[in-house]
Structures are given as C-alpha cells and as structure tokens.
Amino acid sequence: MKRWPSLVLSALLLLPLAACGGGDTGSAPPVDSEENIHTPQAPSGTNLPDPSEPVSSQEPAGQEETEGEHILIAYFTWADNTVVEDPSSVDVDATTSASLLAPGNAARLAAWIQEAVGGDLHSIVVEEPYSSDYDECLDRAAEEKVDNARPALATHVENMADYDIVFLGFPNWWYTLPMPVLTFVEEYDWSGKTVVPFVTHGTGGLSSTIRDLTAALPEDTAILEPIGVYRPEVDESQAAVQDWLAGLNLEF
Numbered sequence: 001m002k003r004w005p006s007l008v009l010s011a012l013l014l015l016p017l018a019a020c021g022g023g024d025t026g027s028a029p030p031v032d033s034e035e036n037i038h039t040p041q042a043p044s045g046t047n048l049p050d051p052s053e054p055v056s057s058q059e060p061a062g063q064e065e066t067e068g069e070h071i072l073i074a075y076f077t078w079a080d081n082t083v084v085e086d087p088s089s090v091d092v093d094a095t096t097s098a099s100l101l102a103p104g105n106a107a108r109l110a111a112w113i114q115e116a117v118g119g120d121l122h123s124i125v126v127e128e129p130y131s132s133d134y135d136e137c138l139d140r141a142a143e144e145k146v147d148n149a150r151p152a153l154a155t156h157v158e159n160m161a162d163y164d165i166v167f168l169g170f171p172n173w174w175y176t177l178p179m180p181v182l183t184f185v186e187e188y189d190w191s192g193k194t195v196v197p198f199v200t201h202g203t204g205g206l207s208s209t210i211r212d213l214t215a216a217l218p219e220d221t222a223i224l225e226p227i228g229v230y231r232p233e234v235d236e237s238q239a240a241v242q243d244w245l246a247g248l249n250l251e252f
C-alpha cells in the first residue's frame with residue numbers, strides 16, 4: 001500500500017514545514033510518487049570506491065600520500081542501514097525498492113565526491129537497522145523525528161581531529177535530516193572545521209535539512225553551499241556534482 005504523509009503523526013510532521021516555508025519545497029508533497037522511484041544503479045563504468053583503498057591522485061608524483069588526507073566524506077544512506085534478507089528477491093523495478101540495495105543515493109554522491117577531491121569515506125550506520133519495509137522505515141523515521149531521538153551508531157570516526165573539511169551527506173527524511181545524522185553531528189568537536197552538505201531527496205527538495213543541520217552545529221562552523229540531488233536524477237548527476245565542487249572554490 002502506498003502511503004506517505006498520513007495519519008495524525010504525519011500532520012504533526014507537516015507543521016514545521018508549513019511554518020518554515022523555506023527550502024525548495026513549495027507546496028509540493030514531500031516526496032515524488034512511487035512511480036518515480038527507482039532502484040539506484042551505479043552508472044556504467046562507475047563503481048563505489050572502496051574506502052580502504054588509497055586515495056586516487058592526479059597530483060604530481062610525491063604528493064599522492066598527502067592528497068585528500070584532510071577531507072572526510074561522511075554519509076548516511078538507507079541501504080547501509082537496513083538488512084535485506086534476500087537481495088535477489090528485491091524487484092529492481094518495484095517502486096518501494098528505492099534505495100534499498102547498496103549503493104544508496106547518498107553513497108553514490110559520496111563516491112563521486114571522493115573521486116573528484118580525494119578524502120576518506122565514512123558510512124554512518126546505526127546499531128539498530130531500519131526495516132527494509134518502506135512503510136515500516138517511514139514509521140520509525142517519523143517517530144524518531146517526533147521524539148527528537150538520537151539513534152545509537154555502530155560506526156565512528158576515530159580520527160576526526162585529522163579532518164578540516166567534512167562533506168556530510170544524507171537523504172531528506174520527513175523534511176529534515178535522518179535523526180542518526182544528528183547523533184553523528186553531536187558526537188564530534190567541529191571547531192575549525194568546514195562542513196559541506198550534500199542531500200538527496202524526493203519532491204520535498206532540501207526542505208529543512210540545512211536549517212536543522214546548521215542549528216545542530218556550533219555557530220562558528222563554516223557551512224558551505226549544499227547540493228541537493230533529486231533521486232530520479234541521481235543517475236545523471238555526476239557532472240552536476242563536479243560543477244558544484246568546482247564552485248565551492250575550496251583548495252583540495
């Protein structure tokens with residue numbers, strides 16, 4: 001059964017959006033219709049990099065070891081936060097399989113960022129996986145938002161002090177960040193760091209994601225221009241990601 005905003009709980013969740021009127025949501029529903037949802041598939045010739053592999057470098061010989069060492073690309077994606085008992089049973093054409101199989105949309109954007117600027121990848125993973133059932137995942141995410149929960153994380157960055165640029169990616173969940181991203185944010189000292197958000201979303205656009213991320217970070221944290229990628233356009237978005245990176249005028 002298709003269901004997005006529904007029930008009283010959903011009405012509660014809608015209030016902040018109506019109140020803020022920000023982002024690029026307009027009066028559109030928060031996500032696109034299920035007909036527009038498709039399972040993410042890596043573009044041909046592109047594989048999600050293995051974080052354990054050395055960072056690729058286009059710098060002159062001798063600089064390979066240092067390039068990207070100060071960049072962290074952290075991301076939350078549903079596919080890394082659920083368990084699919086039998087992946088072969090997932091109908092890749094089924095609308096509800098969106099983001100269910102790795103790499104998730106945020107992971108794909110993260111991989112393209114790493115390909116362009118180097119750095120280390122970190123997948124934010126909760127201790128208690130979300131359901132692979134779309135509606136159940138929605139329900140838990142909604143409850144966590146209402147409760148302002150901080151789901152415990154299973155993965156952690158041991159050397160956060162080493163990074164001065166942190167790309168932070170996530171999907172729009174119920175008009176805002178998935179709550180585990182706030183757990184992640186609150187776990188570290190962001191002093192002196194530059195945060196670069198990247199968001200993937202349905203028709204809700206960025207909604208309140210950047211506002212809520214900004215509120216969660218210390219006031220003196222530099223937060224650069226985010227990119228938001230509409231999920232049906234993820235397949236073709238690598239060039240847009242590269243253009244966005246170039247426009248940040250960061251020295252990598």
Ligand SMILES: Cc1cc2nc3c(=O)[nH]c(=O)nc-3n(C[C@H](O)[C@H](O)[C@H](O)COP(=O)(O)O)c2cc1C
Nearest residue numbers: 030077078099104105106171172173174175202204
């Ligand atoms: C629990 C849940 C809540 C969502 N809420 C919204 C929303 O409020 N607005 C929106 O535009 N998209 C929403 N989406 C769609 C996701 O933002 C979109 O599918 C995204 O590309 C998924 O990225 P991922 O593959 O990295 O998880 C939601 C998806 C899920 C699973």
